[in-house]
Amino acid sequence: xxxxxxxxxxxxxxxxxxxxxxxxxxxxxxxxxxxxxxEILGDANPVYTDPDVAARSVHGGLVAPPTMLQVWTMAGVAxxxxxxxxxxxxxxxxxxxxxxxxxxxxxxxxxxxxxxYLRPDDRVTATTVxxxxxxxxxxxxxxxxxxxxxTTYRDAKGERVAWMTFxxxxxxxxxxxxxxSPAAAPAKPRRLRxxxxxxxxxxxxxxxxxxLLIQRCAECGTLRHPPRPMCGACQSLRWDSVAASGRxxxxxxxxxxxxxxxxxxxxxxxxxxxLEEGTRIVSNVVGCAPDAVRIGMPxxxxxxxxxxxxxxxxxxxxxxxxxxxx
Amino acid sequence: xxxxxxxxxAVRDGDRLPELAIPLTATLIVGGAIVSRxxxxxxxERAAAQAQGMSDVFMNILTTNGLVGRYVTDWAGRDxxxxxxxxxxxxxxxxxxxxxxxxxxxxxxxxxxxVDVEITGANAWGHHVTGTVRVRLP
Amino acid sequence: xxxxxRDAAAIAGIGQTEFSKSSGxxxxxxxxxxxxxxxxxxxxxPRDVDGMTTFTLDTTDEIEVARAVGIGDLRFxxxxxxxxxxxxxxxxxxxxxxxxxxxxxxxxxxALNGRSGQRYSQGVASDVVTSDxxxxxxxxxxxxxxxxxxxxxxxxRYLHETxxxxxxxxxxxxxxxxxxxxxPNAFFHGRPLTMDEHQSSRMIVAPLHLYDCCQExxxxxxxIVTTPERARDLRRGGxxxxxxxxxxxxxQEVMTSFYRPSLTRVPEMEVVAxxxxxxxxxxxxxxxxxxxxDAFTPIVLWQLEAFGLCxxxxxxxxxxxxxxxxxxxxPANTHGGQLxxxxxxxxxxxxxxxxxxxxxxxxxxxxxxxxxxxxxxxxPTSAMILGKM
Numbered sequence: 015x016x017x018x019x020x021x022x023x024x025x026x027x028x029x030x031x032x033x034x035x036x037x038x039x040x041x042x043x044x045x046x047x048x049x050x051x052x053e054i055l056g057d058a059n060p061v062y063t064d065p066d067v068a069a070r071s072v073h074g075g076l077v078a079p080p081t082m083l084q085v086w087t088m089a090g091v092a093x094x095x096x097x098x099x100x101x102x103x104x105x106x107x108x109x110x111x112x113x114x115x116x117x118x119x120x121x122x123x124x125x126x127x128x129x130x131y132l133r134p135d136d137r138v139t140a141t142t143v144x145x146x147x148x149x150x151x152x153x154x155x156x157x158x159x160x161x162x163x164x165t166t167y168r169d170a171k172g173e174r175v176a177w178m179t180f181x182x183x184x185x186x187x188x189x190x191x192x193x194x195s196p197a198a199a200p201a202k203p204r205r206l207r208x209x210x211x212x213x214x215x216x217x218x219x220x221x222x223x224x225x226l227l228i229q230r231c232a233e234c235g236t237l238r239h240p241p242r243p244m245c246g247a248c249q250s251l252r253w254d255s256v257a258a259s260g261r262x263x264x265x266x267x268x269x270x271x272x273x274x275x276x277x278x279x280x281x282x283x284x285x286x287x288x289l290e291e292g293t294r295i296v297s298n299v300v301g302c303a304p305d306a307v308r309i310g311m312p313x314x315x316x317x318x319x320x321x322x323x324x325x326x327x328x329x330x331x332x333x334x335x336x337x338x339x340x
Numbered sequence: 341x342x343x344x345x346x347x348x349x350a351v352r353d354g355d356r357l358p359e360l361a362i363p364l365t366a367t368l369i370v371g372g373a374i375v376s377r378x379x380x381x382x383x384x385e386r387a388a389a390q391a392q393g394m395s396d397v398f399m400n401i402l403t404t405n406g407l408v409g410r411y412v413t414d415w416a417g418r419d420x421x422x423x424x425x426x427x428x429x430x431x432x433x434x435x436x437x438x439x440x441x442x443x444x445x446x447x448x449x450x451x452x453x454x455v456d457v458e459i460t461g462a463n464a465w466g467h468h469v470t471g472t473v474r475v476r477l478p
Numbered sequence: 479x480x481x482x483x484r485d486a487a488a489i490a491g492i493g494q495t496e497f498s499k500s501s502g503x504x505x506x507x508x509x510x511x512x513x514x515x516x517x518x519x520x521x522x523x524p525r526d527v528d529g530m531t532t533f534t535l536d537t538t539d540e541i542e543v544a545r546a547v548g549i550g551d552l553r554f555x556x557x558x559x560x561x562x563x564x565x566x567x568x569x570x571x572x573x574x575x576x577x578x579x580x581x582x583x584x585x586x587x588x589a590l591n592g593r594s595g596q597r598y599s600q601g602v603a604s605d606v607v608t609s610d611x612x613x614x615x616x617x618x619x620x621x622x623x624x625x626x627x628x629x630x631x632x633x634x635r636y637l638h639e640t641x642x643x644x645x646x647x648x649x650x651x652x653x654x655x656x657x658x659x660x661x662p663n664a665f666f667h668g669r670p671l672t673m674d675e676h677q678s679s680r681m682i683v684a685p686l687h688l689y690d691c692c693q694e695x696x697x698x699x700x701x702i703v704t705t706p707e708r709a710r711d712l713r714r715g716g717x718x719x720x721x722x723x724x725x726x727x728x729x730q731e732v733m734t735s736f737y738r739p740s741l742t743r744v745p746e747m748e749v750v751a752x753x754x755x756x757x758x759x760x761x762x763x764x765x766x767x768x769x770x771x772d773a774f775t776p777i778v779l780w781q782l783e784a785f786g787l788c789x790x791x792x793x794x795x796x797x798x799x800x801x802x803x804x805x806x807x808x809p810a811n812t813h814g815g816q817l818x819x820x821x822x823x824x825x826x827x828x829x830x831x832x833x834x835x836x837x838x839x840x841x842x843x844x845x846x847x848x849x850x851x852x853x854x855x856x857x858p859t860s861a862m863i864l865g866k867m
Contacts, residue, residue, distance in 0.1 A: 047375070052381070054371040056362075057405065057410040061418050072419040072478065080422045081409035084402055088377035121401045125426035187393070200435055203464050206623075208615035211607050212504035239737070240616045243507035246548030246729075249514050249524065266635035266741060268627055269684035272467035276431070278621040281684075286631055286736050294737050296503070296631075298620050305684065309638045326619055 021114055025107075025147045025159075032143050033163070034102035039086040039138040047085070048078050048134075069200035077131035083167060083176050086138040104163065106145065108184060116158055116184040123181040129174055137170040145179070158185025203276035204321050217241055222256070224317050226327045227255040228293050239293040260315030262289040262329065269304045283307050287329050345417030348453040348477040357415045357443035357457065362407060364399070364463065366435040372403030399433035404461070404469050411441045412457055412473045420475045423454060427471030437463045446472070453477055481568075486577035491520025500594040506538045506609045508589035510546045517547075522583060529554035529581030531571045533564040533588050537596075537608035541730045541858055543587065551749045552726035554581035555858060561598075581725070609733070625773065626691055628685040628733040629856060633776040635741040637685060640791035644685055646798065647775040648676035651689045651817055653802045654772060657841045658814025665693055666818040690775040692816035699825035701832065706867060717835045720848065720865040721757035725749035725813050726858035733856045742791075744777075747784035747852070750861045754850075755786075758863045762786040765863075766845040767834050769827035770852050772815040777855035778802070785850065804841055812841035824853050835864050851861060 041047065045063075052062050060067035061077055068076045100106040108119065132138065148160040160181055167176045210218060220227035227242040233250035244251055267285040274280040283304035288294050299307050300316065313329040320326050362368070373383035378400045381388035389397045408427060413420050433439055439461045447456040454476040461469040495501070495508050500517025515525060529548045530540040534557045544552060553858035554575040572584040592598065597607045617623065622631070636642060655671040658664035661839035671689060679688035679690075709716025727745030729738045738745070755761055762785060770778050787808060788796040801807040813819045813830035820826050831851035833839045852861040 037352060044725060049376045051406065054368065054375050055406045055410055057406070059410075059413050059418050067418070072421065079406060081402075081405040081425060082376070084405075085376045088402075090377045091379045094379040094381050121429055123426075123428050124401055124405065125424070126405070127424045128422060131421070205621070206618040208619050209607050209611045210615075211612050212502075213506055214612055214615065222355075240613070242510075242542070242546040243547075244510040244514065244546045246524075246546060249548060251511065252473075263663075265629050266633060266638075266736075268622075268630040269681070270621055270624075270627055271681040271683060274462060275464040275621060275623055279416065280462060280466075282621050284620055284622045284627065284631070286635075286741075296617055296620055296622055296734075296736065309635065320619075324619065 021110075024110060028103060028107045028144050030143065030145075031103055032141060033104040034142075036168075037087040037140045037142075038142075040090070041086070043078050043086060043132045043134055043136040043138065045076065045134055048076075048082070051079060051082055051085070072139055073131060075133065077081045077133055078136075079143070080128045081126070081130055082132075083126055083128070083178060086132070087140040087167075104142065107144065107147075107161065111184045115186045118156070118158075118187050119182055119184050120155065121180065121182050122160070124178065126176060126178045128176045132169075132175060133178070139168050141166050141168075142262065153183060153185065155183065156185040156187045158183045160184075192257055205324060205326075207324060213243055214234075214241055218254070220257075221327055223316070226258040226260060226289075226295075226315055226317075228258050228289070228291055229253055229255050236325070237291055237293050239295055256291070258289050258291055258293075258315065260289075261332075262287040262295075262315075263312055264288075264299070264307060264309055264311045264313060265294055266309060267299065267307045269307075281305075285313070285329065287313055295327075297326070298328050299331065300328050307331075345377055345419035346415070346477055348448075348455070351445055351477065352373045353445055353446065353448055353453050355445040357411070357441075357445075357459075360411050360414065360441040362441070362461075364433050364435055364437045364439055366397065369397050369399050369403070369433065369435055371419075373400045376400060376402035376406070376408050378402055394432065394434070396436075397433050398406070399468075400409065401429065404429065404433070407441075408459060408461070408469060408471060408473060410457060411443065411461075412475055415443070415457075416477060419478050424474040425450075425471065426473075427469050429469055430467040431463060431465035433468050434464055437465075439463045439468055481577075483573050483577050486788050487573035490583075491516045491518075491522065492518050493517070495589075498593075501591055502594075504609075505536075505589045505591055505595065506542055506546065506612075508591070508760045509536075509538045509543045509587050512589055513543060513547055513585050513587050516585065516587075524548040525550045527583045527585050529553055529575050529584030530570065531556045531558070531568045531575075531584060531586050533557065533561075533568065534559040535561060535564070536588055536590070537606055537610075538589060539609050539613075539732070541726050541732070542613065543585075544726065545729060545731070549585075550728040550732075551745070552581075552858065553723060553749065553753060554584060555724065555726060568728075600626070601631055613731060613734070622734075623731065624683065626683045626686050629774045629777065630686045631734075631736065632741050632780075632856070633774075634685055636776060636780070639742050640794065642779065642791075642794040643706065644677065644687065646779070646794040647686075647690050648673055649797045650772070650775040650778045650802065651676055653797070653800075654811045654815040655818045656803065657812045658818030661814050661819060661840050664814040664819040665695070666814060670817075679862040680757075686774060689817075692773045692821045693818075695820040695822060697820055698821050699822045699824075699829055701828055702824075712867065716867050717832045718865045718867050720760065720863040722860070722862040723750050723753035723757065724858065724860035725753065730858060732858075735856070737782060743778075744784050744857040744859075746782045746857075746859050747781055747861070748856060750852075750859060751785045754861055754863050758848075758865075760848055760863060764848050765808060765850050767812065767843045767852040768852070769813070769815075769826055769831045769834070770802075770810050770850070771827065772811055772817050772855055773821070773854065775817065778810070780855060781852055784807075785852075802849075804843055809841070809843040812839045812843070827851055831864050 043170050061071045142165040145164050146162040165178045228237050231245035234248040234251035236247045265286045265288040268284040281304045283299040285299045312332045316330045318328045370384045383400045441461050443457050443459040446458045457473045495511045524547045540555045556571045558564035568586045575581040658666040676689045725746045783795040802810040834849045849864045
């Protein structure tokens with residue numbers, strides 16, 4: 015029998031199994047823990063923290079935020095321990111997959127359905143079943159297996175108060191070079207840099223000085239953008255440049271939604287701006303909602319340092335234009 | 341959040357929620373892990389996070405769940421009752437970034453007086469979280 | 479009959495730059511100077527050129543040189559691989575183009591900063607600044623990074639000028655999907671598309687929805703080209719290539735030709751259309767079916783107009799009238815297209831074109847004497863008309 019068949023058989027034994035005895039919440043649902051949660055998350059809903067308002071609310075008294083569901087039975091500091099023998103079947107399963115090279119884990123999905131909000135002094139008990147283990151799948155992170163668990167939460171009377179399904183990917187990390195993640199990258203992604211060459215460096219130097227330049231043929235005066243070394247009208251290699259006034263109108267535009275590319279901020283308005291000098295340039299429109307950009311909208315140049323190293327000529331609707339376009 | 345709770349009859353399919361920008365401070369990320377009793381080291385120790393290939397500590401899923409719930413009830417009001425929160429996780433939330441929530445009503449259930457809200461929490465890397473929240477309204 | 483290249487082509491001009499250890503300018507500029515110098519030597523103007531060929535190793539795209547020098551529409555371009563082995567290969571390409579009438583004036587060029595830039599003696603380099611990367615640098619910092627985004631920029635303007643709507647784009651997707659429903663090889667086999675599904679599908683790049691975009695597919699396609707005489711003796715006989723042509727338009731960029739007077743026409747496709755009609759002696763009215771390159775729904779509309787199947791701005795009416803459907807004016811993408819069968823970069827469309835002429839399409843139209851097959855839009859492109867032997 016091959017190694018992989020052996021693993022499949024071993025995994026099959028976990029499917030459908032309860033991971034261990036029910037987890038009993040070490041604390042009753044209580045106001046201090048709820049207050050700490052609301053404070054750090056900035057949740058100002060008074061039904062969680064103000065007994066008087068809560069009493070007049072649809073709940074008739076204080077309740078805990080339903081999304082705190084998992085908190086009541088979390089293992090706490092024990093989670094920081096690591097190592098040691100597996101405490102339940104779920105840990106045992108993870109250890110088995112780690113042995114087979116699926117060393118990393120990431121949570122991918124979580125669904126919670128609440129039968130009722132928990133109240134102070136509720137005692138929560140959780141029972142977890144391993145519902146499914148997928149065959150090996152290829153993902154952006156690496157090849158791995160999805161593990162689905164289902165946890166049922168009950169109160170002291172044994173009545174169900176909520177259930178949750180949780181999906182994790184246990185995976186073999188892809189080679190670092192192909193990992194499209196923040197791994198080993200700066201905390202904040204940045205826009206892609208333009209490459210510089212003989213033919214465009216002077217233009218970016220203009221931007222650094224605060225000028226939006228337009229290349230001009232020194233023989234026939236034809237303006238051209240994007241820059242190129244020869245004039246297509248008269249084949250002259252002599253050229254200079256003029257600074258654009260910065261006034262223009264939107265000739266066409268798009269709103270980027272998908273895929274969200276790190277470093278830009280989506281949705282993102284990109285426009286083809288026709289400058290009053292007659293050339294066109296692709297840029298972003300800032301200062302209005304992306305979906306408020308319209309063809310024909312008057313815009314004005316705005317030089318912006320988008321990060322420590324990159325300055326870009328961007329455009330902003332001239333005042334009132336965004337409202338008029340609507 | 342406003343005192344008034346949205347009435348079911350006032351909510352239309354396609355209604356957009358106001359955006360909510362959450363600054364991702366280390367305080368929020370570490371504090372969120374601690375108040376949710378999630379002491380997994382990657383959420384409070386930078387070295388542990390870096391050993392997993394991340395640049396810094398990153399937000400745990402319980403905090404994300406909590407923020408998703410807050411985003412919807414901030415909009416709907418205090419008497420709105422969350423019935424279901426289903427989320428899918430993407431790019432991690434790291435300190436120094438900002439997560440901006442946007443949302444849209446995608447379904448109305450007349451009998452239950454409940455609406456489904458599709459939410460997205462986007463950071464500089466892309467979508468940290470996408471999901472659907474079902475909330476019952478008066 | 480045997481055809482050879484004997485006496486079929488000649489060299490009419492030569493040109494070059496100075497040779498140095500440090501040119502102090504870009505390879506694009508060196509290419510421009512050399513080309514201009516050769517044209518001057520021949521007494522030709524840039525507008526006389528209709529073909530270009532160079533090495534695959536050249537960092538400067540043909541269309542970059544064409545744009546910079548002011549060369550107009552191109553009917554032939556090609557590249558030859560394998561370093562120095564290409565040097566006479568490019569002459570061979572040019573001679574074939576001229577001998578076959580694919581082009582009349584072909585520019586052959588090669589320019590490099592072989593000492594001050596990438597030195598081949600230093601081994602393989604990963605940081606060569608090609609003209610292509612400089613071209614993309616006008617878009618990268620602004621996030622205009624995806625094929626959908628480039629096509630969307632043209633689409634927005636097209637919708638604005640012609641009154642075409644997102645629903646019209648949906649009609650293209652729906653028609654194509656209807657064909658895929660009957661095709662077991664199609665990703666969307668058995669799954670029709672409704673207007674509602676299209677309109678509520680998520681935005682990829684506004685104004686393009688998910689279902690305005692083709693799929694991403696793993697797969698391969700191939701076909702065999704031989705002489706008609708040889709094909710006649712083979713098991714399946716042959717499908718005749720009645721005409722085939724390629725073209726790049728004046729002021730062409732790769733996907734981002736945003737600087738032409740109009741954004742709502744595809745001049746390169748108009749040059750292709752003119753050629754295939756002239757070569758075959760056929761016209762739009764002779765076409766019985768088509769495989770129209772459909773990486774995105776709007777490009778189908780622009781091609782209907784470029785090939786003269788309707789007037790400019792009226793492709794929406796052509797589609798509303800069911801023109802692309804079986805039984806319509808021009809049944810198109812009967813395999814489900816790249817939108818609904820698979821995206822194999824147009825080559826699955828070539829195979830469907832052959833099936834249409836053979837009469838073996840899963841959505842076979844009644845008439846199939848002449849079938850148009852087109853290639854990518856927004857880039858230097860090509861098309862052919864297939865017919866019966």
